[in-house]
Amino acid sequence: MSRLFRDVMVLREEVRDLARRYRLPADVRGRLVLSVTDLASPEFEAGHPVTLTTVHDGAQEVPQLNVTLTAPRAAGPLSGADVPLTAHLTSVNSVTWHIALPDRHGGPFEEVLAPERTSASLPVRVREADEELRAALARADSLTAGHRMLKHELAETNAGVLALYVQLDERDEQLRRAHGRVLRELEDALRPPPPKVDGLELAVHYAPADPAAPTGGDLYDWFTLPDGTVHVTVVDALGHGVRSTRGAVTVTHAVRTLALQGHPLHSILARTHHLLMPFNADLMATVLLVRLDPATGELQVASGSHPPPLLAREGGAPQFLEATGRGIGFPAPGSDAVLRDHMGPGDLLLLYTDGLTESRRDLIEGESRLVKAVEQHAHRAIAEIPDAVAGEMHTVVLHADDTLALAMRITADAPVTAAWAGGVRRLPPQGGRADKRSSG
The missing domain is CATH 3.60.40.10 (PPM-type phosphatase domain)
Structure with missing residues (x-):
């Protein structure tokens, strides 16, 4: 399926609906929405349309969704490396996201919002935005907890290494003293x-x-x-x-x-x-x-x-x-x-x-x-x-x-x-x- 877009808000909602249909996790959905928006916004500001193409690939061992953004009139090549969800460059003016689907069957879910954008759909969009935010916060909390644990483990490791150095230094001092005694005894025996x-x-x-x-x-x-x-x-x-x-x-x-x-x-x-x-x-x-x-x-x-x-x-x-x-x-x-x-x-x-x-x-x-x-x-x-x-x-x-x-x-x-x-x-x-x- 391929569709032409001239408005960033419409494009955002299309990507969000697409993610909902294929049951993408909230963090993947949020990254995909932000990535598509980041690449398309400069084109919309320049008055250029973009095309969004989606292809469901069920032939893979793990089904995947391929999402391609094309900007025919882009001033330069699109870059999919600097966006929240990394994309692969498929041509000078196109990038593609290969997203593994969580559902083993991989097909789209039929209960979707009607194409007509009404105020009734707002609570759903708000909930989706909240889910994406919660996912981002959960990931941030997880990273913070991991960082805290890593610092704790590093501190324990440093303490252990320091204690080991102290033990080795004490042992070296003992060996030096013993070596000195041996040398003095040898000196006394020879001289x-x-x-x-x-x-x-x-x-x-x-x-x-x-x-x-x-x-x-x-x-x-x-x-x-x-x-x-x-x-x-x-x-x-x-x-x-x-x-x-x-x-x-x-x-x-x-x-x-x-x-x-x-x-x-x-x-x-x-x-x-x-x-x-x-x-x-x-x-x-x-x-x-x-x-x-x-x-x-x-x-x-x-x-x-x-x-x-x-x-x-x-x-x-x-x-x-x-x-x-x-x-x-x-x-x-x-x-x-x-x-x-x-x-x-x-x-x-x-x-x-x-x-x-x-x-x-x-x-x-x-x-x-x-x-x-x-x-x-x-x-x-x-x-x-x-x-x-x-x-x-x-x-x-x-x-x-x-x-x-x-x-x-x-x-x-x-x-x-x-x-x-x-x-x-x-x-x-x-x-x-x-x-x-x-x-x-």
């Missing part, structure tokens, strides 16, 4: 506390290249020999992390065993190399061995490719004690000779690894700064000196590396023995570079 020796103060600073790693390749060991001499081993194994730690541990244990067995200091590095190579052919480590007799101040230094210790005498300029030799895993490993010197009351000896002096990738500049840092902090309490020196050296770090700084100082009230009073043999640092380094 022995300083031995208590009359007349001698000891302190150490250690920091791995990776703050998240428990340890690295820099390791030390200190203990007292049966004759009262204090033995100190400093090792810098190649690499970082736990793997390098394993190599450093094997070196310190081997050195301790050989030292306690009474092997001469100059032979220990070579013997350590020959002991360990069959078990770890990839091991490479620089090693520094120091022995100090607190009673006499006699100092012995043996080195295997390791940075030289720095001796700051009471009231004097710091001086590098450079002993020569090659480290574990190097060609021709072992000490060339033992450097002998002595320390007096108040003298400070600093042992370290290259992470302290090469943080700015310039060894000579790093050693010069180290001399100045020791001069600046040598007066402090022994427990503060290694940390203070490391902090001074690492104000700028261009190359992160494991860092070890170990300080030894003869106390000012150390006893003066006969051997000391008689004058222990004292040799200057060997090698031309030692004088250049000590110039600061």
